[in-house]
Amino acid sequence: MLSANDLECVRGERRLFSGLNFAMQPGTLLAVRGVNGSGKTSLLRMMCGLLTPAAGTLNWNDREIGKAGEEFRSNLLYLGHLNGLKDELNAAENLRLSLHIAGIAVDEAQAVAALDWSGLRERRHQPCGTLSQGQRRRVALARLKLSQSRPLWILDEPFTALDVASVERTRDLIVDHLAGGGMVALTTHQEVPITAPTTLPIELGA
Amino acid sequence: MNWESLSAFIEMGGYGTYVWGSFAVTIVCFALEVVGLSVRHQHVLHERNAHHHEAST
Amino acid sequence: MSDIRWYKFSSPQTFYPLAGALAPWFGVAAALFAGYGLYISFFLAPTDFQQGEAYRIIFIHVPAAWMSMFLYLIMAGWAAIGLAWHTRLSSMMAVAIAPTGALMTFIALWTGALWGKPMWGAWWVWDARLTSELILLFLYLGFMFLHAAIDDPRRADRAAAVIAIVGAINVPIIYFSVKWWNTLHQGASVSLTRIPTMASTMLWGMLIMSIAFWLYAIAVVLIRVRCVILERERNADWVKQLGADA
Amino acid sequence: MNNTSLIDCMTTVIARDLRIALRRRADVMTSLIFFVIAVSLFPLGIGADPVLLRTLGPGVVWVAALLACMLALARLFASDHADGTLEQLVLSPQPLSMLVLAKTAAHWLTTGLPLVIIAPVLGLQFGLDSEALLILIASLLLGTPTLSLIGGIGAALTLGLPGGGALLALLVLPLYIPVLIFGAGAVEATAAALGATAHLSILGALLLGTIVFAPWATALALKIAIE
Numbered sequence: 001m002l003s004a005n006d007l008e009c010v011r012g013e014r015r016l017f018s019g020l021n022f023a024m025q026p027g028t029l030l031a032v033r034g035v036n037g038s039g040k041t042s043l044l045r046m047m048c049g050l051l052t053p054a055a056g057t058l059n060w061n062d063r064e065i066g067k068a069g070e071e072f073r074s075n076l077l078y079l080g081h082l083n084g085l086k087d088e089l090n091a092a093e094n095l096r097l098s099l100h101i102a103g104i105a106v107d108e109a110q111a112v113a114a115l116d117w118s119g120l121r122e123r124r125h126q127p128c129g130t131l132s133q134g135q136r137r138r139v140a141l142a143r144l145k146l147s148q149s150r151p152l153w154i155l156d157e158p159f160t161a162l163d164v165a166s167v168e169r170t171r172d173l174i175v176d177h178l179a180g181g182g183m184v185a186l187t188t189h190q191e192v193p194i195t196a197p198t199t200l201p202i203e204l205g206a
Numbered sequence: 207m208n209w210e211s212l213s214a215f216i217e218m219g220g221y222g223t224y225v226w227g228s229f230a231v232t233i234v235c236f237a238l239e240v241v242g243l244s245v246r247h248q249h250v251l252h253e254r255n256a257h258h259h260e261a262s263t
Numbered sequence: 264m265s266d267i268r269w270y271k272f273s274s275p276q277t278f279y280p281l282a283g284a285l286a287p288w289f290g291v292a293a294a295l296f297a298g299y300g301l302y303i304s305f306f307l308a309p310t311d312f313q314q315g316e317a318y319r320i321i322f323i324h325v326p327a328a329w330m331s332m333f334l335y336l337i338m339a340g341w342a343a344i345g346l347a348w349h350t351r352l353s354s355m356m357a358v359a360i361a362p363t364g365a366l367m368t369f370i371a372l373w374t375g376a377l378w379g380k381p382m383w384g385a386w387w388v389w390d391a392r393l394t395s396e397l398i399l400l401f402l403y404l405g406f407m408f409l410h411a412a413i414d415d416p417r418r419a420d421r422a423a424a425v426i427a428i429v430g431a432i433n434v435p436i437i438y439f440s441v442k443w444w445n446t447l448h449q450g451a452s453v454s455l456t457r458i459p460t461m462a463s464t465m466l467w468g469m470l471i472m473s474i475a476f477w478l479y480a481i482a483v484v485l486i487r488v489r490c491v492i493l494e495r496e497r498n499a500d501w502v503k504q505l506g507a508d509a
Numbered sequence: 510m511n512n513t514s515l516i517d518c519m520t521t522v523i524a525r526d527l528r529i530a531l532r533r534r535a536d537v538m539t540s541l542i543f544f545v546i547a548v549s550l551f552p553l554g555i556g557a558d559p560v561l562l563r564t565l566g567p568g569v570v571w572v573a574a575l576l577a578c579m580l581a582l583a584r585l586f587a588s589d590h591a592d593g594t595l596e597q598l599v600l601s602p603q604p605l606s607m608l609v610l611a612k613t614a615a616h617w618l619t620t621g622l623p624l625v626i627i628a629p630v631l632g633l634q635f636g637l638d639s640e641a642l643l644i645l646i647a648s649l650l651l652g653t654p655t656l657s658l659i660g661g662i663g664a665a666l667t668l669g670l671p672g673g674g675a676l677l678a679l680l681v682l683p684l685y686i687p688v689l690i691f692g693a694g695a696v697e698a699t700a701a702a703l704g705a706t707a708h709l710s711i712l713g714a715l716l717l718g719t720i721v722f723a724p725w726a727t728a729l730a731l732k733i734a735i736e
Contacts, residue, residue, distance in 0.1 A: 398683050401679065402683050404679060405679045405680045409666060409667070413670060417736075418733055418734070418736055421733045422730065422734070425662070425730050425733065426662075426666060426680055428726070429662055429684065429726055430683070436687050436715075437683070437686055437687055440690045441686070443690070443691075443694075
């Protein structure tokens with residue numbers, strides 16, 4: 001369970017948000033909305049410990065995430081703006097190596113299956129540098145398919161640069177994950193209806 | 207008092223340039239630092255007042 | 264990093280007037296000590312039988328060298344506190360100390376050269392202490408330029424703190440490796456370590472001058488930390504209400 | 510939850526970086542070629558007097574190796590920072606300092622090790638005898654990993670900063686001095702038949718100290734840099 005107590009974020013001289021409280025139980029969808037520059041990405045980065053808050057704390061099962069370190073990070077999956085792919089490596093290599101580092105052992109068959117789910121089966125031997133932005137995003141999303149065991153998903157604009165079919169696929173995956181007791185925090189501009197046991201809308205910069 | 211005269215004091219046993227050179231360097235450095243800081247201080251206050259006036263007028 | 268928030272207690276706003284009140288006192292005390300120290304170094308200290316009058320340069324060279332070393336360690340200390348407990352004021356102290364420390368190093372190098380010229384006929388002597396002093400100057404410059412290169416003050420403080428700590432750990436290592444290197448190549452003859460046998464008044468003079476340097480450094484750092492506070496809290500309300508003479 | 514061990518993750522990081530280095534051999538070659546050119550410049554500058562070159566040889570080779578290591582540092586984290594893999598490293602359940610150690614090891618394999626292999630050939634240019642060349646290899650083998658580890662701290666601190674190259678040099682070169690002194694000193698000591706065991710043991714001590722301390726400092730610097 002991830003809980004935030006009066007979180008505050010300051011960038012340069014501007015305070016983006018403060019006094020933010022929420023608690024994510026299994027099955028909770030945290031939908032973060034707000035105009036550009038309202039601190040959506042900063043909030044998500046704070047939630048996974050990449051950014052230390054100006055004030056307030058974030059707890060994973062009542063232990064501050066800074067202290068819960070390895071235990072917290074082994075329950076977390078973060079998908080940022082950057083896809084985290086090496087241009088020189090092909091999609092399958094990228095997938096397996098990055099998941100391995102994240103703590104999820106994946107064999108070749110599983111990687112191919114995930115890429116197949118992402119509709120990139122026939123391109124899996126191509127270096128990622130030669131793929132389009134949308135295809136690279138789908139390789140990154142294939143990581144979600146293989147990280148079902150991770151309860152907490154933090155996704156920054158997962159649907160950008162995706163075609164309709166990919167958005168549909170990804171949405172279904174998120175819904176299944178939530179139904180299975182997972183927790184998802186995401187930001188998105190597109191209005192993608194996601195049904196979840198409980199939905200926590202967060203409006204930033206209002 | 208181990209100096210016969212002022213000129214002996216200045217001459218400093220033939221090492222005048224070096225001894226007075228060192229003291230001069232030190233004093234100049236300290237002076238520059240202190241003056242620089244007060245200028246910086248005034249600049250910040252002045253710049254703040256400028257914003258302040260704009261904000262309040 | 265443990266996140267104990269001490270900044271409520273040592274907030275820059277409460278420190279600003281305090282520093283303003285203390286600085287003049289330290290300045291006056293520094294002047295008094297310097298006056299007395301100079302009196303000793305020129306009128307009480309005897310002429311050195313080996314070096315004649317030139318040795319009087321040690322009354323600035325040695326205090327400056329000591330100060331350059333101490334100020335670096337104190338700077339690293341403040342930086343570490345700021346890094347560990349996220350106290351902005353400690354990081355501001357570290358940033359305020361660096362230029363004065365660098366200046367002390369610069370003075371130590373210059374007076375070392377001005378002393379070396381009459382004694383050994385060369386402006387620069389690859390003596391272990393002078394060489395370490397030069398490297399210390401690079402460490403100061405590294406701290407200051409890294410801090411200046413980063414726009415966000417918080418990241419600048421924390422990054423500069425890391426290099427200050429790493430530098431502080433390396434200062435003794437650098438000193439001993441330069442000392443080893445110096446004895447290997449030069450032999451001890453040329454080194455400044457052979458300070459003339461110290462008559463008590465000479466030691467006393469150096470001690471008083473060191474205290475004067477200490478007080479001066481404290482006064483200047485307090486003044487500079489006020490500037491840093493003002494620059495960082497420019498938009499804070501309490502800065503806006505300050506009078507013109509604050 | 511987490512079924513890959515620390516050693517697995519470290520070997521994965523090393524394997525990934527080596528695989529990339531193989532596919533982009535140019536990077537490996539550039540620092541190596543810089544090393545060769547830099548060393549060859551000195552005789553052109555100083556003249557070809559064999560006695561002079563023999564005395565200067567160790568110092569020249571060591572300074573050039575040090576500069577080559579430093580130049581290659583910018584690459585250490587920059588590409589990972591740009592494509593987002595650095596965030597994955599930071600968010601891995603394994604301790605970041607160990608992953609940084611692995612990354613630095615991979616970086617050393619692609620830059621430090623080639624220098625060590627080429628150095629004796631360049632040493633011949635300076636007329637070093639076989640025993641001096643042996644000690645040159647030993648000192649570089651012990652010294653270059655320390656240079657990569659210390660350099661890692663500078664690379665992490667200057668991540669994404671304008672003018673990072675020169676700033677990286679300013680931060681890192683003063684910290685390189687002890688390694689340079691004992692590295693070059695070891696070769697000179699053998700040339701003067703004084704024996705280099707003392708120098709090599711100190712280089713070893715510096716290496717061990719750096720292995721323990723540098724990854725922790727680099728990890729801290731990385732967390733600060735990607736905030």
